Every structure is written in C-alpha cells, then in structure tokens.
Amino acid sequence: MNQVNKVIVAGAGIGGLCAALSFARQGKQVIVCEQSANLAEVGAGLQISPNALKVLRELGLVPALKSLAFVPHNAVIRHYKTGEYYLKAPLAAEAELRYGAPYWHLHRADLHRVLVTACEEAGVTLILNAAVEKYQQDQQAHQVCLVLKDGRTLSADLLIGADGIRSMVREQMLGAERATFMGQVAWRGVIPVSGLQCDIQPDACVWAGPGRHFVSYYVRGGDYVNFVAVEERDDWRSESWREEGDIDALRHAFSGWHPEVSGLLKSATHTFLWALNGREELTTWHSGRVVLLGDACHPMLPFMAQGAAMAIEDAYVLSQCVARYPLAEALKHYEQDRKPRATKIQQMSKANAGLYHMQGGVLGRIKLRALQVAGRMMPSVIQAKLDAVYGHDVIKECQKMP
Numbered sequence: 102m103n104q105v106n107k108v109i110v111a112g113a114g115i116g117g118l119c120a121a122l123s124f125a126r127q128g129k130q131v132i133v134c135e136q137s138a139n140l141a142e143v144g145a146g147l148q149i150s151p152n153a154l155k156v157l158r159e160l161g162l163v164p165a166l167k168s169l170a171f172v173p174h175n176a177v178i179r180h181y182k183t184g185e186y187y188l189k190a191p192l193a194a195e196a197e198l199r200y201g202a203p204y205w206h207l208h209r210a211d212l213h214r215v216l217v218t219a220c221e222e223a224g225v226t227l228i229l230n231a232a233v234e235k236y237q238q239d240q241q242a243h244q245v246c247l248v249l250k251d252g253r254t255l256s257a258d259l260l261i262g263a264d265g266i267r268s269m270v271r272e273q274m275l276g277a278e279r280a281t282f283m284g285q286v287a288w289r290g291v292i293p294v295s296g297l298q299c300d301i302q303p304d305a306c307v308w309a310g311p312g313r314h315f316v317s318y319y320v321r322g323g324d325y326v327n328f329v330a331v332e333e334r335d336d337w338r339s340e341s342w343r344e345e346g347d348i349d350a351l352r353h354a355f356s357g358w359h360p361e362v363s364g365l366l367k368s369a370t371h372t373f374l375w376a377l378n379g380r381e382e383l384t385t386w387h388s389g390r391v392v393l394l395g396d397a398c399h400p401m402l403p404f405m406a407q408g409a410a411m412a413i414e415d416a417y418v419l420s421q422c423v424a425r426y427p428l429a430e431a432l433k434h435y436e437q438d439r440k441p442r443a444t445k446i447q448q449m450s451k452a453n454a455g456l457y458h459m460q461g462g463v464l465g466r467i468k469l470r471a472l473q474v475a476g477r478m479m480p481s482v483i484q485a486k487l488d489a490v491y492g493h494d495v496i497k498e499c500q501k502m503p
C-alpha cells in the first residue's frame with residue numbers, strides 16, 4: 102500500500118516533464134495531464150546552470166541537447182551606460198572544471214521538445230486539453246483520484262502538482278491565495294543573429310541600471326540572442342499575467358543605454374510582457390498522496406536564473422525519495438531536503454533586484470562598487486556564493502540517502 106506504481110503529474114512544464122521522466126525511468130506508470138491543447142514552451146531563453154545540468158545529464162538528455170546549447174564565456178554585470186564591468190566570472194571551461202558540469206544557454210522550446218520526446222520514448226502518457234479541477238484522496242483504497250475540468254477522472258498512487266505559479270493542486274492543498282505582484286515586469290524576446298544590428302558579447306550579461314536591468318545571451322547554438330528587460334512598476338493593471346508587449350515602449354524604457362542594449366532592441370521586432378509574481382514560503386509541500394514541485398510551491402523572481410533549475414532538482418529528488426522510502430516518509434524527506442534550498446534561492450533572487458536596479462541611490466552604486474572590488478581582491482568570496490548554487494549535486498546527495 103505504500104508502494105508507488107502509478108503517478109499522475111499535473112502540468113507539462115519543464116518541472117512536470119522532468120518528474121515524469123525520472124519516475125518513468127524507474128519503471129513506474131506515468132500520466133501527465135496538461136491543460137493546453139499543444140505541448141509547447143514560450144519563445145524565450147533559459148540559463149541552465151551546472152546544478153540543473155547534472156540532472157539532465159543523469160536523465161540521458163545531454164546528447165540531444167548538446168548541439169542546441171550555447172556555452173557562455175563569462176557571467177558578467179555591467180554598467181547600463183558605460184559598459185564598465187562590475188563582475189566578470191568565467192563560465193565556459195572553468196564552470197565545467199569547478200562544478201563537474203557545464204553552464205548552458207538553451208531555447209526553452211528546445212529543452213521542452215527534448216523532454217517531451219524522452220518522456221514519450223520512456224512510455225509516459227501525455228494527455229492534452231486536460232485541465233485539473235480537483236483531487237480526492239481515498240484513504241481506504243490508498244489512491245488519489247484526479248478530476249479534470251471536463252469531468253474525466255483518473256486514479257494513481259501519487260499526484261504531483263507541477264502546475265506552475267497558479268497551481269490548482271496547491272490551491273486545494275493550502276487554500277486560495279493569489280500570487281503577489283513583485284513590483285517588476287519583464288519584456289522577453291529572441292532575435293535571430295542574422296538580423297542583429299550590433300555585436301553582442303558571448304556572455305551571460307546583466308546590464309544594471311537605476312530601477313531596471315537588461316539581460317542578454319545567445320541561445321540555440323549561437324543562432325539567436327535572448328533578451329529579458331526588467332522594469333520596476335507600481336502595479337499591474339491587466340487581468341492576464343502575460344500580454345503582447347509594445348516594442349516602442351520597451352525601446353523608450355531603455356533609451357540612452359549602452360549601444361549593445363540599444364542595438365539589440367533596435368533589432369527586436371516582437372516582445373511579450375510578463376508580470377513577475379511570487380509567494381511567501383508555503384507551510385507544507387505535501388498532503389497525503391499529493392505533492393508539489395517547481396513554481397507550484399516556490400515561484401521566484403528570475404534574478405538568479407534558478408526557477409527552472411530548482412524545478413529540475415525537485416523532480417529528481419522527489420523520484421529518488423519515493424524510490425527509497427515508504428510514501429509518507431518519502432514526501433517528508435523530499436520537503437526537508439528541498440524547501441530550505443528553494444527558499445534560500447528565492448531570497449537571493451529577491452536581493453539581486455536591489456543590486457541590479459541600483460536601489461537606494463548612492464548606496465546601490467556603492468554595493469556594485471563593493472562587488473567590483475571583491476571580484477578583484479577577494480574572488481573567493483564571490484565564488485563561494487556561486488559555489489553553493491551551482492556546485493550543488495542532487496545526484497550525489499541522493500546516493501547518500503540511507
């Protein structure tokens with residue numbers, strides 16, 4: 102009765118698909134219910150740091166992803182106008198040497214497609230147009246029953262809520278509570294290199310400026326450049342959390358910035374605008390035979406580029422806990438292992454908003470200068486911060502589990 106043979110995953114995002122694949126690789130029967138009519142990801146880039154790449158490698162996805170990846174030379178923070186470097190941390194060969202896996206940039210659609218193919222090959226059943234409405238725990242049958250909005254029902258030994266920041270599964274488990282607007286919006290877009298009107302450095306680049314920042318990096322083997330332009334706002338009036346962005350408004354918001362930024366925006370033809378939302382730490386991530394992962398339980402500002410990485414780590418650790426322990430104990434272990442790390446990275450992401458946006462006027466600039474000096478005089482201090490994030494190895498951690 103404690104054995105888990107059949108798993109249902111709500112949500113076919115990156116976290117849900119990684120979980121489905123991890124469980125399918127253990128020989129479990131896995132069904133993924135996705136509300137959308139098509140399996141797709143948004144047209145944007147994704148930084149996949151070594152800690153997440155170790156999981157993708159363990160799941161056997163590196164051969165399919167390698168030619169789609171771009172390996173950035175450095176992680177840099179630069180002044181929005183002068184281009185002066187506040188930080189330059191080497192990533193390419195150094196990241197692989199230091200962390201045991203490379204740092205990659207991928208197009209989200211590429212990673213998503215590779216995950217879908219791997220899931221299908223591993224025997225996962227993917228059901229589209231399958232919006233989850235609620236679940237019912239059947240204590241006597243030791244099952245959880247999932248009810249879809251169209252009335253269909255499905256049963257399993259375990260339900261994984263990987264249904265994102267507006268998770269229905271989370272809402273039923275912990276009550277209805279809207280995500281909080283974090284006072285930031287993000288424009289995103291990808292530009293083919295053939296259409297670029299300027300040279301872009303091959304780095305993971307953050308351009309820091311007052312009240313806003315700009316991120317640029319190559320994806321899809323260097324054929325495209327991805328940009329994310331973040332601006333502080335008092336409110337978000339639209340009902341939707343994502344809408345078509347106005348490219349002129351975007352250019353206006355970043356006018357007067359360094360030629361690499363303005364040149365990139367001149368080349369952009371299309372953009373979407375996102376409201377960045379968050380949640381306080383949840384009291385729990387599981388209840389009975391139901392458990393949460395990814396943005397469903399720890400949405401975060403994208404200023405550490407770790408949201409998907411955390412969902413990928415969650416997925417692997419959850420599957421390993423369930424393989425090793427009776428279910429109730431497994432879910433407890435999973436939460437104990439994952440919650441402190443995800444919460445810490447949520448906090449670090451929030452703190453980066455202050456740094457990237459020069460918050461506090463002169464004080465903000467002093468903080469960036471201090472980072473610059475530390476990078477030159479005491480690089481080990483900066484490195485130690487990154488080591489804790491990128492050096493984490495959930496595969497090794499799980500091998501140590503009793």
Ligand SMILES: Cc1cc2nc3c(=O)[nH]c(=O)nc-3n(C[C@H](O)[C@H](O)[C@H](O)COP(=O)(O)OP(=O)(O)OC[C@H]3O[C@@H](n4cnc5c(N)ncnc54)[C@H](O)[C@@H]3O)c2cc1C
Nearest residue numbers: 112114115116136148233264265395396403406408409410
């Ligand atoms: C601007 C920006 C830049 C980012 N950059 C990075 C980065 O570089 N690196 C990084 O690691 N992270 C990054 N992130 C964070 C990352 O995008 C998210 O953390 C990650 O996509 C979360 O994955 P998920 O699978 O948990 O949720 P989601 O991707 O939200 O997937 C949830 C899925 O569930 C489905 N769903 C929802 N409700 C239901 C329902 N009721 N029934 C069935 N299906 C449902 C949805 O349709 C969706 O397919 C960024 C985020 C933003 C906003």
